[in-house]
Amino acid sequence: MVSPNTNYQNLKDSYLFFNISQKIKAYLEKHPEQHLYKMGIGDVSLPLCDAVIKALHEAVDDQASKASFHGYMPECGAEFLREAIRQHYEDGNVMLDADEVFVSSGASDELGDILDLFDKKSSALIMEPAYPAYVDANVMAGRLIYHLPSGKNNGFLPMPDENTKADIIYLCSPNNPTGAVFSKTQLKTWVDFANKNGSVILFDAAYEAFIEDETLPHSIFEIEGAKTCAIEICSLSKTAGFTGTRLGYTVIPKTLNVGGMNLNKMWVRNRTTKTNGVSYIIQKGGAAVFTPEGQKQIHDNIRIYKNNAKVLSEALDELGIWYTGGKNAPYIWMECPNGMGSWEFFDYLLNEIQVIGTPGEGFGECGKGYFRFSTFGSPEDTKIAAEKLKALLKK
Numbered sequence: 001m002v003s004p005n006t007n008y009q010n011l012k013d014s015y016l017f018f019n020i021s022q023k024i025k026a027y028l029e030k031h032p033e034q035h036l037y038k039m040g041i042g043d044v045s046l047p048l049c050d051a052v053i054k055a056l057h058e059a060v061d062d063q064a065s066k067a068s069f070h071g072y073m074p075e076c077g078a079e080f081l082r083e084a085i086r087q088h089y090e091d092g093n094v095m096l097d098a099d100e101v102f103v104s105s106g107a108s109d110e111l112g113d114i115l116d117l118f119d120k121k122s123s124a125l126i127m128e129p130a131y132p133a134y135v136d137a138n139v140m141a142g143r144l145i146y147h148l149p150s151g152k153n154n155g156f157l158p159m160p161d162e163n164t165k166a167d168i169i170y171l172c173s174p175n176n177p178t179g180a181v182f183s184k185t186q187l188k189t190w191v192d193f194a195n196k197n198g199s200v201i202l203f204d205a206a207y208e209a210f211i212e213d214e215t216l217p218h219s220i221f222e223i224e225g226a227k228t229c230a231i232e233i234c235s236l237s238k239t240a241g242f243t244g245t246r247l248g249y250t251v252i253p254k255t256l257n258v259g260g261m262n263l264n265k266m267w268v269r270n271r272t273t274k275t276n277g278v279s280y281i282i283q284k285g286g287a288a289v290f291t292p293e294g295q296k297q298i299h300d301n302i303r304i305y306k307n308n309a310k311v312l313s314e315a316l317d318e319l320g321i322w323y324t325g326g327k328n329a330p331y332i333w334m335e336c337p338n339g340m341g342s343w344e345f346f347d348y349l350l351n352e353i354q355v356i357g358t359p360g361e362g363f364g365e366c367g368k369g370y371f372r373f374s375t376f377g378s379p380e381d382t383k384i385a386a387e388k389l390k391a392l393l394k395k
C-alpha cells in the first residue's frame with residue numbers, strides 16, 4: 001500500500017491571509033460604504049510595460065505560422081533569454097556564462113525544487129522573519145530546520161556566529177517582509193562562513209531591482225568567493241509585473257561543487273528530467289525586460305512603487321516610528337506604536353482609518369510587535385493612507 005509523505009503533518013497552518021480576509025469581510029459587512037486603503041498584499045498593481053506586451057504579441061503571432069512556430073523549448077531556458085540575462089549581469093559587473101543561468105517559471109517554484117540537489121540529511125538555516133515558502137518546502141522534505149532570528153538589535157539582518165549550524169542557508173535581500181538589505185561586507189561574512197563550513201547559500205534576490213543605493217549588492221555574485229558557495233534565485237514578478245505571467249531565473253555557477261558533485265550539472269539533469277521548459281511566448285516577453293527600452297519602462301513602474309514607499313516612510317519619520325525597508329525595497333516594516341501587538345495594530349488601523357497592512361507576527365515569532373506595509377498599491381490611496389496614519393498616531 002502506498003504511504004503518504006507524513007512530513008506534511010508537520011506543516012503549520014498559515015492563517016495569516018485568511019484571518020486578514022475574514023477581518024476585512026466582517027468590517028465591510030458592518031460598514032459597506034467604507035473605502036479600504038489596501039497596503040497588505042505583495043502583489044503588483046501596474047500592468048506589464050509596453051515593450052513586454054509588444055514582444056508577447058509578436059511571439060503569439062510567431063506561433064501562428066509554420067516558419068516561426070516553436071514547440072518544446074530547451075529545458076534550461078531559451079538561448080536568447082539566457083544570453084539576455086547573462087548580459088544583464090555583465091552590465092552589473094558580474095561575469096557569468098549563459099549556461100550558468102536557468103530560466104524558471106518563478107522564484108517560488110525554484111525555492112522548492114532546488115532542494116532536490118541536497119541530501120535529506122542536510123539541514124536548513126532560515127533567516128527570520130522570512131517568506132513562508134522557505135520553511136514549508138523544508139518541512140515537506142523532512143529536513144532539520146534551524147531558525148535564525150533577527151530583530152531591531154541587528155536591523156533585521158542576522159549574521160552567523162560560532163554557534164551557527166547549517167548546510168543550506170536561506171538569505172533574502174532585499175528581504176520580504178522587512179525590506180532590510182545586506183551590505184557587501186555583511187554578505188562577504190556569510191560567503192566566507194559558507195565556504196569555510198561547506199554550506200550552500202540560497203540567495204533570494206526577488207527584489208534586487210528595488211535597490212537604489214549604489215553601495216548595496218544586487219547579486220550575491222558581486223561578492224568574492226560566492227561562486228563556490230551560492231545559488232541565486234530571481235524573479236520577474238516584482239521587477240517587471242510578471243506575478244501572473246510567471247517567469248524567473250536561477251544562477252548556479254559551474255564552480256559550485258558539493259561532495260565532489262557539480263551542482264550546475266546536476267541541475268541540468270534535474271531540469272531535463274522534471275520540466276519541458278518555459279513557454280516560448282513568455283520567454284519572449286521576458287527577454288523584452290532586458291532590452292534598453294524594457295529596462296527604462298520597468299524602472300518607470302518601480303519608481304511609482306518607490307514613491308509610495310517614500311510617502312509612507314516620510315509619514316513614519318515624522319511620527320518618529322522605527323522601521324526598516326522603504327528605501328531599497330518595496331516593503332516597510334515598522335514597530336507597532338505604544339507596545340501594541342501586530343494584530344491589535346491591524347484592528348486599530350482597520351477600524352479607525354480603514355488602512356490595511358500585514359501583522360508581522362504572521363511571518364514568525366520575531367515579527368511580533370511589527371507590521372508590514374506593501375507599497376505596490378495605488379499612489380492616490382497611499383497618499384491618503386499616509387495622511388490618515390499621521391493624523392491618527394499623532395493623537
Ligand code: PLP
Pocket residue numbers: 042105106107108109131172175176204206234235236237243247248
Ligand atoms: N521570494 C520572495 C522573497 C517573495 O516575496 C516572493 C513573492 O512574493 C517570491 C520569492 C515568489 O516569487 P515568484 O512570483 O517568482 O514565484
